[in-house]
Amino acid sequence: MFQQMERADTCAYPSLQDIQHTAARLSGKILSTPVWRWQTGAMETQAGMPAEVWLKLELFQKTGTFKFRGALNCFEALDAAARQRGVVAVSAGNHAVAVAYTAQLLGVHAIVVMPHNASPARIAACRESGAEVQLAPNVHEAFRWGKQIQEQEGRTMIHPFDGPLTAQGTGTIGLELMQQVPGLDAVVVPIGGGGLCAGIAAAVKQINPACKVYGVEPLGADIMYRSFLSGQPEKLEKVDTVADSLGAPYAMPYSMNVCRLFVDDVVRVSDDQICRAMYKLYRDVKLVAEPAAAVAAAGMAEPLRLKLEGRKVALVVCGSNMEPQRFAELIARGAA
Incomplete structure (x- = not known):
């Protein structure tokens, strides 16, 4: 849907060497999080799904988040x-x-x-x-x-989503993922302000330009979607989504431009779709994923389904920090 930017010297982005050096420097301090192939529940019974779905379990990172x-x-x-x-x-x-x-x-x-x-x-x-x-x-x-x-x-x-140092850090997730699951056709990443997606997309695309990278945002916090449409960083008057950790009220030039350079498309999902994805991750994979961590699965199941059908896909499951009562409430909503 969106046209990617032409790569140019004036558009700064984390090089693959930058990300590799960051990974080496942080080695032993951060956890190399595991991947797991989703082969149960919806992956067995739901038509039109990818041929292979791998979960990058960044919710197991120290602090419970990427x-x-x-x-x-x-x-x-x-x-x-x-x-x-x-x-x-x-x-x-x-x-x-x-x-x-x-x-x-x-x-x-x-x-x-x-x-x-x-x-x-x-x-x-x-x-x-x-x-x-x-x-x-x-x-x-x-x-x-x-x-x-x-x-x-x-x-x-310490900005929550913008700047080269943040993108170099999040890029280490993409670096790990491409080593752990060779031959991916697509990677699906949650987007708030874009810091996670910018780093992962930069790593993925510089390792394999043919691998698609899709960003997924909540409808009630769709700042990157709006910024892609206008071509400039936008602001939201109101943030309203169950995925509160994706509720960036504005976009910033660095993250937005890196995403525009490397991300193939950005789609949006509703709160109901997010809750359904939370329920499926809990039912099928036994994961306690917060709403933001289920956004990629929601994008795969609905707006990206046709693009991902029959493909080898990785979903980034980005965090798990929430109260048990709130989790129970949202998966009950997803199961309804």
């Missing part, structure tokens, strides 16, 4: 003075958890600004890691507070 890779890569680039001043992060949850954990690991003080309706489990995880948590009225105000703290206190902003 965000640790980018956060650690950003922290390791800080000099001694920057570490002394501390960091600030803005997030609905998973990025905040990863920053809090990394800060504790490296002895850096962290302030994390979260919307007041963020998952209580994620807020608790940040506090348990020693981060100072500030709760803003909404996600837009959270970003405003974060910027103000950065300017007033001289802290380094």
Whole structure:
């Protein structure tokens, strides 16, 4: 649907060598997460599905989310003075958890600004890691507070989805995946602000340009879809989705441009489709996947089904940080 950008020297992106060097530097600090072939339930009974479906189980990463890779890569680039001043992060949850954990690991003080309706489990995880948590009225105000703290206190902003260091970190997922499952026809990746998809797509396409990369967004937080349509970073007036960790209120130039360079298409899924995918992952694979982690499966099952039929496909299952009661509520919705 969308036209990819022409690669040019003026369009910065993480080179395969950048991603390989990052993987070597982070080796032993991050986990190389497993893959698992989905062969049960929907894969046996539902018509029009891919020939092979592999799950990249990034929900088994430290902190329960892929965000640790980018956060650690950003922290390791800080000099001694920057570490002394501390960091600030803005997030609905998973990025905040990863920053809090990394800060504790490296002895850096962290302030994390979260919307007041963020998952209580994620807020608790940040506090348990020693981060100072500030709760803003909404996600837009959270970003405003974060910027103000950065300017007033001289802290380094560890951005939730933008920048070369983040993309190099998330690119290590794509590097691992292409080594673990040779011969893939397509990789399907959740999109919030685009940091995960930008890194994975850059790695996948530079290893195998013929492998398709598809991004999937919630309808209630479709910032990358809108930005692809307009050709420039867009902003959302409102974020409304069960996949709260994909609720980026705006796009940023770096991640957007890397995605436009390497991503073949971006599709959208409804909250009901996300809940159905959560239920299938739980029923068939026994995974407790948060809504964002089920978005790729939702995209495969419905808007991408015709494109993926008969193909060898990998889905990125990106995280699992939520309360048991909320999980039960959403899979019940998906089973209905």
